[in-house]
Amino acid sequence: MTSTERAIAAAEAHSAHNYHPLPVVVASAEGAWVTDVEGRRYLDMLAGYSALNFGHRNRRLLDAAKAQLERVTLTSRAFHHDRFADFCAELAELCGMEMVLPMNTGAEAVETAVKTARKWGYRVKGVPDGRAKVVVAENNFHGRTTTIISFSTDAEARADYGPYTPGFEIVPYGDLAAMEAAVDEHTVAVLLEPIQGEAGVLVPPPGYLAGVRALTRERNVLFIADEIQSGLGRTGATFACEHEDVIPDVYVLGKALGGGVVPVSAVVSSREVLGVFRPGEHGSTFGGNPLACAVALEVVAMLRTGEYQQRATELGEHLHRELGLLAGRGAVEAVRGRGLWAGVDINPAHGTGREISEKLMERGVLVKDTHGSTIRIAPPLVISKEDLDWGLDQLRSVLAAD
Incomplete structure (x- = not known):
C-alpha cells in the first residue's frame, strides 16, 4: 500500500464521510503548487474555493502571522x-x-x-x-x-x-x-x-x-x-x-x-x-x-496596491479567451465566469465533472466538480501565465482524449 493509499484509508476509517475528496494527499505547498506525500507536484486550480487567493504560504502573510504568534x-x-x-x-x-x-x-x-x-x-x-x-x-x-x-x-x-x-x-x-x-x-x-x-x-x-x-x-x-x-x-x-x-x-x-x-x-x-x-x-x-x-x-x-485585482483582470481575460475556444465544441457545453474564476459545463457524453477532475489530477492539475457536470477553475491570483497555460493545456488534452 502506498503512502497515499494508507493516508486515505486512515481518513476514511476515522472521519465522517461528509466530503468526497479527490484521491490526493497534500503534504506541502508553495504559491500555486502543492506536493503530495509521494513527492508529486500538482497545480492548484481551485485555491481553496478562493480562500487561497494570495497563494499557498504567501511570504507576507506568513511573516505577519509569525510576528503575531510571538x-x-x-x-x-x-x-x-x-x-x-x-x-x-x-x-x-x-x-x-x-x-x-x-x-x-x-x-x-x-x-x-x-x-x-x-x-x-x-x-x-x-x-x-x-x-x-x-x-x-x-x-x-x-x-x-x-x-x-x-x-x-x-x-x-x-x-x-x-x-x-x-x-x-x-x-x-x-x-x-x-x-x-x-x-x-x-x-x-x-x-x-x-x-x-x-x-x-x-x-x-x-x-x-x-x-x-x-x-x-x-x-x-x-x-x-x-x-x-x-x-x-x-x-x-x-x-x-x-x-x-x-x-x-x-x-x-x-x-x-x-x-x-x-x-x-x-x-x-x-x-x-x-x-x-x-x-x-x-x-x-x-x-x-x-x-x-x-x-x-x-x-x-x-x-x-491593486496588484492582485489587476492580475485577476489580465489573467482572467486570457483564461476566458482560451476557455471560450472550447465552448460548444464536443466536450464543453458552456463556459461562464469573471476574472480568474470560471465554471466549465462538461457534456455528459464525455464524462461527469468528477471524472474530468480525476483525469486532470492524473495530469497534475487540481480542480473540483460541482452539480455533477461542471468543473470550477479558480487558481490563486499569484499564478504565472506560464503555469496557467500549462494547466489549460492539460484540460485541452483531457477533453480531446474524451
Missing part, C-alpha cells in the same frame, strides 16, 4: 487587544463602510448578517416582531448551518435536517421581476451572491445587481452581498459588486480574508445597521482574535 494569539472579546481597532478601521475603509463585526467562518458571517438584518428590521424599520423576511436566490450557497440550509434549494445540502428555519423567500437568480414581487413591507433584506460560485460560477444578467440595489433602496430594504467567494480580488475587482458600480448595504466577507492561514470572516456595514447591536446580543470567542486581525490586516494592505 506576541499574543487570543484574548477573547472580553478584553481589547492592540490589533483589533486597526483591523476594523482598515477593513471598513477598504469596503467604504463604517463598522465591522468580525467572526471566523463564512457561515458564521452569513448567520451574523441575517441576525443583523432582522434586528435592524425590528429596531429601525419597524417590522412587527416575528414577521421579518429575507429574500434569497435559487441555487444559492451561503453555508451549511441549519438556518442557512433552510433557504437552500440544493437537496443534497438540505435533506434530512428539518425542521427548517422560517423567514425566507426564494426567487430565481437573475430575475429582477421576481425579486420585485417578493420584496414587501416585511422584507428586511435581500441576500445575494454577486456571482454564484457553488452553483457553477453563475454570473447574473447585466443590470441585475444594479436593479436589486435600486429596488432595495426604494423599499428601505438592506442589500446584503455575500462576497465570501467572489470578493477580495477574485473577479478582477476588490468586490464583484463593483462590476456594476454597486455598493451594497452590507458586505459578508470570509475565505481570502484569512489569507489561507487562519479562518477570518466579517460583516461590514454602516453605523446605522451594525449599530443595532448592544453588548451581549451577539458574539464569538475567536472572532476578531489578534492572530486573525494581524493576518487580515496584511490582506487588506495587499489589496490596497
Whole structure:
C-alpha cells in the first residue's frame, strides 16, 4: 500500500464521510503548487474555493502571522487587544463602510448578517416582531448551518435536517421581476451572491445587481452581498459588486480574508445597521482574535496596491479567451465566469465533472466538480501565465482524449 493509499484509508476509517475528496494527499505547498506525500507536484486550480487567493504560504502573510504568534494569539472579546481597532478601521475603509463585526467562518458571517438584518428590521424599520423576511436566490450557497440550509434549494445540502428555519423567500437568480414581487413591507433584506460560485460560477444578467440595489433602496430594504467567494480580488475587482458600480448595504466577507492561514470572516456595514447591536446580543470567542486581525490586516494592505485585482483582470481575460475556444465544441457545453474564476459545463457524453477532475489530477492539475457536470477553475491570483497555460493545456488534452 502506498503512502497515499494508507493516508486515505486512515481518513476514511476515522472521519465522517461528509466530503468526497479527490484521491490526493497534500503534504506541502508553495504559491500555486502543492506536493503530495509521494513527492508529486500538482497545480492548484481551485485555491481553496478562493480562500487561497494570495497563494499557498504567501511570504507576507506568513511573516505577519509569525510576528503575531510571538506576541499574543487570543484574548477573547472580553478584553481589547492592540490589533483589533486597526483591523476594523482598515477593513471598513477598504469596503467604504463604517463598522465591522468580525467572526471566523463564512457561515458564521452569513448567520451574523441575517441576525443583523432582522434586528435592524425590528429596531429601525419597524417590522412587527416575528414577521421579518429575507429574500434569497435559487441555487444559492451561503453555508451549511441549519438556518442557512433552510433557504437552500440544493437537496443534497438540505435533506434530512428539518425542521427548517422560517423567514425566507426564494426567487430565481437573475430575475429582477421576481425579486420585485417578493420584496414587501416585511422584507428586511435581500441576500445575494454577486456571482454564484457553488452553483457553477453563475454570473447574473447585466443590470441585475444594479436593479436589486435600486429596488432595495426604494423599499428601505438592506442589500446584503455575500462576497465570501467572489470578493477580495477574485473577479478582477476588490468586490464583484463593483462590476456594476454597486455598493451594497452590507458586505459578508470570509475565505481570502484569512489569507489561507487562519479562518477570518466579517460583516461590514454602516453605523446605522451594525449599530443595532448592544453588548451581549451577539458574539464569538475567536472572532476578531489578534492572530486573525494581524493576518487580515496584511490582506487588506495587499489589496490596497491593486496588484492582485489587476492580475485577476489580465489573467482572467486570457483564461476566458482560451476557455471560450472550447465552448460548444464536443466536450464543453458552456463556459461562464469573471476574472480568474470560471465554471466549465462538461457534456455528459464525455464524462461527469468528477471524472474530468480525476483525469486532470492524473495530469497534475487540481480542480473540483460541482452539480455533477461542471468543473470550477479558480487558481490563486499569484499564478504565472506560464503555469496557467500549462494547466489549460492539460484540460485541452483531457477533453480531446474524451
